[in-house]
Amino acid sequence: MKKIKINTHWCKGCGICVTLCPKGVLKLEEETVQVENEEACIGCRQCEYHCPDFAIVIGEDENG
Ligand code: SF4
Ligand code: SF4
Numbered sequence: 001m002k003k004i005k006i007n008t009h010w011c012k013g014c015g016i017c018v019t020l021c022p023k024g025v026l027k028l029e030e031e032t033v034q035v036e037n038e039e040a041c042i043g044c045r046q047c048e049y050h051c052p053d054f055a056i057v058i059g060e061d062e063n064g
Pocket of ligand 1: 010011012014015016017018032033050051052053054056
């Protein structure tokens with residue numbers, strides 16, 4: 001499982017990451033992105049690469 005770190009101060013709620021995530025991991029709530037389903041994350045980093053505000057970072061867990 002990947003660790004999804006969101007900087008909620010930087011997120012402006014554009015929804016790009018929610019749209020691009022192939023696994024439905026992210027959702028918008030009150031104009032800020034939330035992690036809905038972290039177990040489903042495959043670590044593709046589409047969210048991280050495309051966030052215009054650098055608000056998402058995908059990290060490795062202890063098992064890589
Ligand atoms: S792409 Fe970035 S700014 Fe847009 S909703 Fe996702 S985390 Fe927030
Ligand atoms: S790394 Fe890929 S699967 Fe994980 S939250 Fe981001 S877009 Fe979704």
